[in-house]
Amino acid sequence: MFVVVTAVISMCLIGCGTSAKEIQMKSQSERADVFREVKAGEPIPKGFVAMAIKASIKTHSDGHYPLEPKEQFHGNPDYPFLVNIDGQAAMWKINGSVDDTPLYDENGKIRTDPEAGRGVKYILDKKVGITAGPHKIFFGLLAEGFSKEFEVPLRDGEIYVLELKPVYQYTRHPYRIPSFLEGIKDYEVFLNGVLVQ
Numbered sequence: 001m002f003v004v005v006t007a008v009i010s011m012c013l014i015g016c017g018t019s020a021k022e023i024q025m026k027s028q029s030e031r032a033d034v035f036r037e038v039k040a041g042e043p044i045p046k047g048f049v050a051m052a053i054k055a056s057i058k059t060h061s062d063g064h065y066p067l068e069p070k071e072q073f074h075g076n077p078d079y080p081f082l083v084n085i086d087g088q089a090a091m092w093k094i095n096g097s098v099d100d101t102p103l104y105d106e107n108g109k110i111r112t113d114p115e116a117g118r119g120v121k122y123i124l125d126k127k128v129g130i131t132a133g134p135h136k137i138f139f140g141l142l143a144e145g146f147s148k149e150f151e152v153p154l155r156d157g158e159i160y161v162l163e164l165k166p167v168y169q170y171t172r173h174p175y176r177i178p179s180f181l182e183g184i185k186d187y188e189v190f191l192n193g194v195l196v197q
Helices: 002-026
Strands: 035-037 049-059 079-085 088-094 097-101 117-130 133-141 146-154 159-168 184-191
Touching: 002 079, 002 133, 002 146, 035 088, 049 079, 079 117, 088 117, 146 159, 146 184
Parallel strands: 049 159
Antiparallel strands: 035 117, 049 117, 079 088, 079 133, 097 117, 133 146, 159 184
8 A cells, every 4th residue: 555655655756856947947038039939919910910828717815824935836827838830939827716606595504606715816918019820838836746748720811819727626525526625627729719629
């Protein structure tokens, strides 16, 4: 039993380490000509396509778990979102806000909303000018040891919204429902509202 438990824990730690290492590698830019961040009110640079990048995550508050290290990002400012497009990286650090969605509905039943409960929500909302054509995008959350890679085709003259919607792990007790308190499982990726396979 001890050997099995040790093996499972080791595999999990190796997996987390590999993902964290990959995220660290992808946070380094190999080029700088793929996209440019555009501030509010600024025009899109000539030769680039407009694309909004949106993603969010809700985490537990700082101190929710007594044994969690103080240097962790959950519930703290400067939560890092990594986006690497074709080798050009941007690490955006986002300040969160307290989100206290009720756990129960007006009838006293537990809500199935995966973000129900008190926590901190981080919302990434950036606008970039990006070259037209197909792009390979790497999305990473260093704090979660999570990463996802996908491709999007962008046509010249179009305006795009790239949205990543969180999918959370399931609770086991007392109900099997997804909850942000269990951590991130995956992200669904949408380009102009269409699911990216």
